[in-house]
Amino acid sequence: MAKRKFEPKDYIQNGGFIFIHLGCLLVIWAGASWTAVALCALLYAARMFSITAFYHRYFAHRTYKTSRVFQFLMGVAGATCFQNGPLWWSAHHRHHHRHSDTEEDIHSPIARSLYWAHMGWILSKQYNKYDTESVRDLAKYPEIRWLQRYNVVPGIVLGVLTFVLGEVLAHTSPELGINGLQALTWGFFVSTTLLYHATFTINSLMHKIGRRRFETDDESRNSMILALITFGEGWHNNHHRYHASERQGFYWWEIDLSHYGLVMLKWLGLVWDLKTPPKRIYEEAAGVRKRTKTPGRLRQLQNDEEKAIDLTPAFSELNDSTLRGLPKQEKELLEEV
Ligand SMILES: [Zn+2]
Numbered sequence: 198m199a200k201r202k203f204e205p206k207d208y209i210q211n212g213g214f215i216f217i218h219l220g221c222l223l224v225i226w227a228g229a230s231w232t233a234v235a236l237c238a239l240l241y242a243a244r245m246f247s248i249t250a251f252y253h254r255y256f257a258h259r260t261y262k263t264s265r266v267f268q269f270l271m272g273v274a275g276a277t278c279f280q281n282g283p284l285w286w287s288a289h290h291r292h293h294h295r296h297s298d299t300e301e302d303i304h305s306p307i308a309r310s311l312y313w314a315h316m317g318w319i320l321s322k323q324y325n326k327y328d329t330e331s332v333r334d335l336a337k338y339p340e341i342r343w344l345q346r347y348n349v350v351p352g353i354v355l356g357v358l359t360f361v362l363g364e365v366l367a368h369t370s371p372e373l374g375i376n377g378l379q380a381l382t383w384g385f386f387v388s389t390t391l392l393y394h395a396t397f398t399i400n401s402l403m404h405k406i407g408r409r410r411f412e413t414d415d416e417s418r419n420s421m422i423l424a425l426i427t428f429g430e431g432w433h434n435n436h437h438r439y440h441a442s443e444r445q446g447f448y449w450w451e452i453d454l455s456h457y458g459l460v461m462l463k464w465l466g467l468v469w470d471l472k473t474p475p476k477r478i479y480e481e482a483a484g485v486r487k488r489t490k491t492p493g494r495l496r497q498l499q500n501d502e503e504k505a506i507d508l509t510p511a512f513s514e515l516n517d518s519t520l521r522g523l524p525k526q527e528k529e530l531l532e533e534v
């Protein structure tokens with residue numbers, strides 16, 4: 198496939214993304230301490246979980262259910278990652294699944310370059326807008342639309358809080374060697390930058406490096422190392438094969454920290470109905486069964502629904518109502534898409 202050339206409209210414009218990177222230079226004046234590094238690691242972990250378990254597995258794919266209040270809190274937690282609001286994020290991600298590694302895909306390292314898939318598209322002014330129709334299921338909540346509109350607020354509040362925490366610790370526990378500027382530098386700027394690049398490896402490296410268990414129509418791959426760094430998102434070939442599943446590590450040895458976290462939230466009663474891969478996916482993984490192609494009739498239904506809503510929520514809703522009368526085999530196939 199011929200790669201697209203870099204065009205004038207691709208020029209850098211995302212000032213917030215650059216500002217976060219430049220903020221890391223404060224380390225020259227702020228210095229470092231073990232407390233600051235621990236704060237950086239803690240906020241990286243909490244926010245990696247938020248972006249994967251909440252933005253990706255809930256908002257983009259609707260792989261489990263929750264209450265309306267917790268849904269909003271999950272959106273706020275995801276927004277602290279400074280990766281735009283849940284509607285923008287989900288709309289672009291759903292688009293990626295519909296057009297993976299084709300010319301249409303907005304961040305394919307196959308159709309374009311590794312750099313483009315990693316961060317070139319983030320720096321481009323082409324993608325500030327999103328397809329509101331594709332996230333109609335989420336946009337029906339006014340509080341989610343509000344969060345989308347003010348998506349930078351949770352991140353800014355987090356930045357201020359890290360500074361305040363550092364100042365408080367400097368006065369109450371000076372032996373920790375941290376102060377406001379250092380806490381802001383490590384807890385906010387360095388942590389967010391690391392979070393950016395770890396998250397973006399899923400769009401770039403995970404379509405280039407690793408093993409392919411399933412013969413998907415794209416170049417998605419699985420990697421244990423990237424799964425550890427991204428809390429389970431490295432099982433990307435599994436995910437592209439069956440993105441209706443909440444867990445992306447399909448076996449006990451496929452470490453998936455976001456899945457473990459969501460199971461704990463389930464024990465607390467905050468989330469429920471975590472979807473898992475069906476038996477036929479495991480049979481396909483074991484080579485017992487070949488991949489079943491979607492029959493024409495279902496493909497048409499899928500296309501019709503795509504115009505209004507993404508595959509996963511569309512099919513979860515379809516299963517509940519519209520397609521109640523379909524034969525058993527077709528219902529099973531729908532769950533797979
Ligand atoms: Zn996905």
Ligand SMILES: [Zn+2]
Nearest residue numbers: 297399417433
């Ligand atoms: Zn992908």
